[in-house]
Each structure stands twice: as structure tokens, then as C-alpha cells.
Amino acid sequence: MKKIIFIFISCSISLINFGQSTKEQDQKSIKSMAGCYEVTFNYAETFSPDKNYKFHDREKTHALELAKIIEDTGDKISIQHLLIVGSKDSAMIVKHWRQDWIYQNTDLYTFDKGTKWKYKSLPKSEVLGQWTQKVYQVDDSPRYQGSSTWIHVDNKNYWENNADAPLPRREYTQRDDYNVLNRTNRQEITDYGWIHIQDNRKILRKKKSKDILIAQERGENVYKKVNPERCLAAEQWWSQNSSIWDKVRNSWDKVYKRNKDLIMKKQKNDIELFEILSKYNTDVSQKEIDKEINKFVEK
Numbered sequence: 001m002k003k004i005i006f007i008f009i010s011c012s013i014s015l016i017n018f019g020q021s022t023k024e025q026d027q028k029s030i031k032s033m034a035g036c037y038e039v040t041f042n043y044a045e046t047f048s049p050d051k052n053y054k055f056h057d058r059e060k061t062h063a064l065e066l067a068k069i070i071e072d073t074g075d076k077i078s079i080q081h082l083l084i085v086g087s088k089d090s091a092m093i094v095k096h097w098r099q100d101w102i103y104q105n106t107d108l109y110t111f112d113k114g115t116k117w118k119y120k121s122l123p124k125s126e127v128l129g130q131w132t133q134k135v136y137q138v139d140d141s142p143r144y145q146g147s148s149t150w151i152h153v154d155n156k157n158y159w160e161n162n163a164d165a166p167l168p169r170r171e172y173t174q175r176d177d178y179n180v181l182n183r184t185n186r187q188e189i190t191d192y193g194w195i196h197i198q199d200n201r202k203i204l205r206k207k208k209s210k211d212i213l214i215a216q217e218r219g220e221n222v223y224k225k226v227n228p229e230r231c232l233a234a235e236q237w238w239s240q241n242s243s244i245w246d247k248v249r250n251s252w253d254k255v256y257k258r259n260k261d262l263i264m265k266k267q268k269n270d271i272e273l274f275e276i277l278s279k280y281n282t283d284v285s286q287k288e289i290d291k292e293i294n295k296f297v298e299k
Contacts, residue, residue: 024061024212025152026152028102029157030150031069033147033187034067034069035228036064036228036231037064037193038223038224041219042219042220042222043219046215046216061087063202064084064231066081066231067079068235068238069078077100078101078236080238081097082096082234084230084233084234099133099136101133101134102132103264104124105132105218106122107259108146111143111144111214113205115154115265115266116263117157119259119260131149132146132147133147135165137274140248140265142232144163157188158186159186160185163183164181165182166179175259179204180203180204180205180211181203186237186280192225193224195220195221198217198218200218200219201217202215202217215296216248243282247285247289248293250286251286255297265298273292273296277292
């Protein structure tokens, strides 16, 4: 009997240590996505059930981008992406997307259609050992969220999840034949940086009817690490402007913590939220930002 108890205790300790080791591997993988990168964005439509569908042209663009860790508490790691546009001497910085990674998170916002996100509470038993990736638009409004387990096996190091999202910025002013991008996202760490692989389904979603598949798309965004000095302009820009976006995130956190379905307004007086936020100076108050963001949130 003592031998059985000893074996049970030993196995339990091993499992605990394995869990801790895995979490440390996860954290290392997530944080390795930070850095200065040359990025190649590749997209190609691959299939449509409609024989008369006209496939859109393939897209391939390049960018220089800083991915900067702006918060790290162990259970939450936040990475802000900043695009660097133009020459070294006259670089313009564009605040890009943000990804938050949260350990064993139970609160999600899932995209429905239009400008509506549904709040979803996950059971704790479903998220054990998992990380939620929460991706945000340039104005820090939601884009897509999902919870999965990081995989570290056979020299592979990746996280994969499926989630619905609005149309990407590259298409949301160009297309009206679909209204939901169902994304299978895979973040895979490589020896040169990392790659964001997407298997996307462009869907037309209507009320009280089945989703209609318009086309499938493959995306491969390749992040190759380069000399950090090439991203110094973005580092300096963030140092000067981060206090504004700290307040923006604080304001959005108040909205998200309501734990209720969220409906956004695309524009207010023909102006998008990002246009308003990007014009603020560092002396803007938290109260003013709260007020502005709430104008874009349906009560």
C-alpha cells in the first residue's frame, strides 16, 4: 500500500513539474515573437464552391515592423506591433495590431457579424494549460480571440486556433460579398523568427440561415528578425506615445469587463475611432478617452 501511495505522489509531482515546464516553454515561445522584423504578407484565394466565382488577385506586400512587449505578468503577455513606413531619415510610425496572451483565461469575445461580438464564458476545466490569444484592431477594439494549447514536440513549436473575425483591413473597403472571415491561425516559432499561417474561409452570414462559403484563402505572414537598430524609430515613437495608448487600453478594459455582448459603431460623424485616438497628445485625460470610446459602443 505504501509503495502504491509513493508511486502516486511521485507521478503527481512529475505532472506538476511537467506543467510548470510546459508553461515556461509557452512563455518563452510567446515572448520570442517580440523583436524587429522584416515581414512578408502573402495571401492567395485557393478554392470556391461556386464554379463562376472570380478569384481575386494574389497579394504580396512587405513591411518593417517592431513587435514590442508592453506587459508581462507571467499569466499575461501583451505584444504591440508598430509599422515603420518610409526611409530611415523620415520614418513614419503606424500603430498596428496588438496580441494579448492570457493563461487559462475564461472570458472571450467571439465575433458574430457586422459590428457585433458575443461574450462567452468558458469553464475552467476547458482551459487548463491553455493560452488565449486576444487580437485587437489598430484602435484596440476587438478583432478575434481563441483559446488553445501551445505544442512543443518533434522540434515543432506552435499554437493553433480557429476563430471568426471581421473582414481584414486589406478587404473591408473592397468587398461586400462576404461578412465573416473564419480564420484558422497558426503561430509557429522558427529559427529565423516566426510565421503566421492562416487557412481562412470567407463566409456570408445571414440571420436565421446557414453560413455560405464564398471562398477559401491561404495566408502566410513571414516574420524574419533583423538588426534591432532598424526599429529604433518605432521604439522612440512608442516611448513618446505609449501613455496615450495605456489610457486607451484602460478604457477598453472597462468595456470588456462588463462581460456583455458588444456592438460597435464603425463611424461617428463619418470619422473612425482610430482617426480620433491618433490625434491625441500625451496630456489627454483618461476621462476624455473613456467618453470618446463609449461613443462608439452601443449601449
